[in-house]
Amino acid sequence: MSRSHLSRRHVLARTAAAAGGLALAGTASGLGPVTSAIAAAAARPRIYTRAEWGARPPDFPAQIINKPDHLVVHHTASNNVTDLSLNQAFRLSRWIQDLHQLTNGWGDTGNQLTISRGGFIMEGRNRTLQAIDQGRNVLGAQTAGHNSHTLGIENEGIYVSARPTLWLWESLVETLAWLCDGYDLDPHQSIVGHRDYVATQCPGDVFYAMLPDLRDDVASLLGLRRGDRTARARRTARSTSATSVRSGLPGSAAPLDHGPALGPAEPLR
Numbered sequence: 322m323s324r325s326h327l328s329r330r331h332v333l334a335r336t337a338a339a340a341g342g343l344a345l346a347g348t349a350s351g352l353g354p355v356t357s358a359i360a361a362a363a364a365r366p367r368i369y370t371r372a373e374w375g376a377r378p379p380d381f382p383a384q385i386i387n388k389p390d391h392l393v394v395h396h397t398a399s400n401n402v403t404d405l406s407l408n409q410a411f412r413l414s415r416w417i418q419d420l421h422q423l424t425n426g427w428g429d430t431g432n433q434l435t436i437s438r439g440g441f442i443m444e445g446r447n448r449t450l451q452a453i454d455q456g457r458n459v460l461g462a463q464t465a466g467h468n469s470h471t472l473g474i475e476n477e478g479i480y481v482s483a484r485p486t487l488w489l490w491e492s493l494v495e496t497l498a499w500l501c502d503g504y505d506l507d508p509h510q511s512i513v514g515h516r517d518y519v520a521t522q523c524p525g526d527v528f529y530a531m532l533p534d535l536r537d538d539v540a541s542l543l544g545l546r547r548g549d550r551t552a553r554a555r556r557t558a559r560s561t562s563a564t565s566v567r568s569g570l571p572g573s574a575a576p577l578d579h580g581p582a583l584g585p586a587e588p589l590r
């Protein structure tokens with residue numbers, strides 16, 4: 322996996338150079354190609370908009386709130402499909418919206434961003450990209466009791482015993498690098514799993530155990546130091562003392578697979 326990440330980074334740097342971004346950044350800052358490559362890596366990845374995946378209009382416009390202090394990794398607890406196509410990614414986004422808007426009654430997709438097993442990244446809740454571009458966030462419904470200060474990324478699949486695909490992993494790393502850069506967040510402090518806040522399997526034992534590697538990969542892409550063990554130790558200590566908040570809302574046959582997304586005291590809009 323590491324070798325592939327390295328090659329992907331080289332591809333990113335090459336792409337930026339070909340587009341002129343690398344030269345521009347390098348010239349303007351007076352810094353070398355390494356810094357410029359990091360700037361390219363923190364650029365917004367290709368994110369498919371709601372119009373592209375065919376979203377239904379929301380029941381109400383999402384509320385724009387302050388920037389998040391934590392980025393929450395979820396799994397969708399849906400099948401580990403072998404269809405890695407863009408069509409499947411769009412189907413996934415529509416399925417999530419149906420579940421959250423029609424079944425759960427949340428007005429729209431609950432999570433801010435979605436990534437398919439094929440590595441396609443999609444906007445979730447309405448106004449998410451607009452908010453992120455402003456350095457802000459939208460109020461979602463993805464981590465019960467913590468929606469006011471977190472941004473949630475739904476990753477297609479169920480990772481109780483399986484690992485996510487390399488395509489999903491690389492897109493998640495790029496997405497988190499972009500967000501950490503834009504929000505000025507430390508990957509080692511800010512990237513958490515749903516279960517760090519509430520009682521849930523999400524994002525699955527296997528994916529959850531990969532979060533330290535995920536933080537390292539994001540930090541590495543941003544040119545930060547690897548393996549900040551102090552931050553990781555703080556994160557672990559905090560996760561073990563996290564309180565459980567249950568939503569009591571319907572919408573999932575096996576709620577612990579994904580976990581509560583909206584707390585009883587949290588507003589829908």
Ligand SMILES: [Zn+2]
Nearest residue numbers: 395515523579
């Ligand atoms: Zn979750």
